[in-house]
Amino acid sequence: MPSSKALNNVYYALVLAPALFLLRGADWRWLAASPVWRAAMTLLCWLTVSGFWSADFTLRDWLGEAKSLPYVAVYLAVLACASARRPGTFEKWLRAAVLAAVLATVYSAAMFYAHAPWPARLQFATAVYNANEAATMNGTALLALLFHLLPASPERWRRVAWVACAGVLLGGIALTGSRTPLVATLVCIGLGLVLRRQWRLLAVFGVGMALIGGLLVDGDAARQAVGRGDSYRFAIWQNYAVRIAEAPWLGEGLLTDETTRVTPAGPAAESITFLHPHNVYLATGLYGGLPALAMLLVMSALALRQGWRGAARGEPVWLLVLLFALLCMLTDGDRLLNAPRAIWFYFWLPIGVLIAQEAAARLGPATAHRTE
Incomplete structure (x- = not known):
């Protein structure tokens, strides 16, 4: 993969810009037939809005984070349409x-x-x-x-x-x-x-x-x-769980300072700074509170249901890839809403494919081709 800045430029040129001209209203309506798509957009919108109630909110910082919403949405839309058509x-x-x-x-x-x-x-x-x-x-x-x-x-x-x-x-x-x-x-x-x-x-x-x-x-x-x-995971998670408990309904917002410090056991041990929760579920709860965590779990359950339907047809791959991602997200990762990163491959990729399968199953494959 190229550097972060170059990767963003590649995404702008090859995915985002063409999609703005190629995706039409019928395409978005086709995507909306998928409950997984609707759940994903609800979660991402909630996380984006959560930046407003961050303690360190500034409009400039929020706009910098808010642009990740169309990034991920367009990526999922293009991925779903491409895999279906x-x-x-x-x-x-x-x-x-x-x-x-x-x-x-x-x-x-x-x-x-x-x-x-x-x-x-x-x-x-x-x-x-x-x-x-x-x-x-x-x-x-x-x-x-x-x-x-x-x-x-x-x-x-x-x-x-x-x-x-x-x-x-x-x-x-x-x-x-x-x-x-x-x-x-x-x-x-x-x-x-x-x-x-x-x-x-x-x-x-x-x-x-x-x-x-x-x-x-x-x-x-x-x-x-x-x-x-020792990777200090349990101590890290305990710190973030306490922070979630202090703001359970709205969370601390997307712009919060997500660092935490852990002091290892020992008389001369110095505290260690960790930059994020190393757990996507805790990170989601930290940013958007328990409602955001519930949205993530609902979206995952809907996607797993669609993946199970594929497995029943002898095609278990996307069920397995999504389950793998959900397991890995227990011990690493932080933000679901971001510019192109590894999580786009291991988590949003199976979500996008399952959105396509669900939309095609509800509206029929002919609809997918007719709206092309």
Whole structure:
């Protein structure tokens, strides 16, 4: 991924500006047929408005944050319309995204371990340098590969290549030392095999996990690859839970100072500053109070329901990707409303696809093409 500023410019040129000319009233009405879309827009609007009651409110700062609302809304709209009306093009871009994750993992590992001792915690040599975000994006790409791209590949050589790519992505997740994305990935892979009734593969997967568990117990290098010290998550969450309890109905607003300090146990320990809650649910409650948290849970439940319908048709991929994101958001992340960031890939991507599926199911695929 390019730098943050360059990424914003790419988004303006390739997505936002064209969408303002191409999206019509019929398109927005088609999207409004989806309860997931309506729930998402309600949540994002509430978070945007919450900036007005922030203690540090200024109009300039609020406008800087408020522009994220049309960013995310247009991204979801374009994503939903493209996946419904141009499935072939959407598939090509999905394959490109997965391959980009594979190449970024290989490149980053080569560059990082050329200077760092093995098995130090892998840091990606891209704009997504945060290990947790990189692991979460890799997990999203891995699930899309295993349960969407791989089953759709008719040629044997392509299936072999995809399996090799899956190994790279899984290895990248493990080398980051990010425990929640790794566990969530393995849980979702197992669930996906159950949903697809691939019992033999599930048995092989279980044996493989048992062997890996044995290596983690007996092997120092393997244990170091995924083992880290205290991340102070519980202390961080306790601080933010107290702040939410002090302003439960409106929250502190989107412009609040979201930093907190945690003092480790020990006589000479110095306090550590953390920049955000490391939990999307707590962050949402901090900004918009319990109503915002309830909106997030309702939207997630509606999206999971639509994902389950797809799983019942033998297409569990977007259910799995969304479930994976919801699990990872328990231990990392903060803002749902933002300029292009990793969360657009691992959370808003499955939301957008499920919006398209729900709108097409309610109005029929012909409506999607007729409003093009």
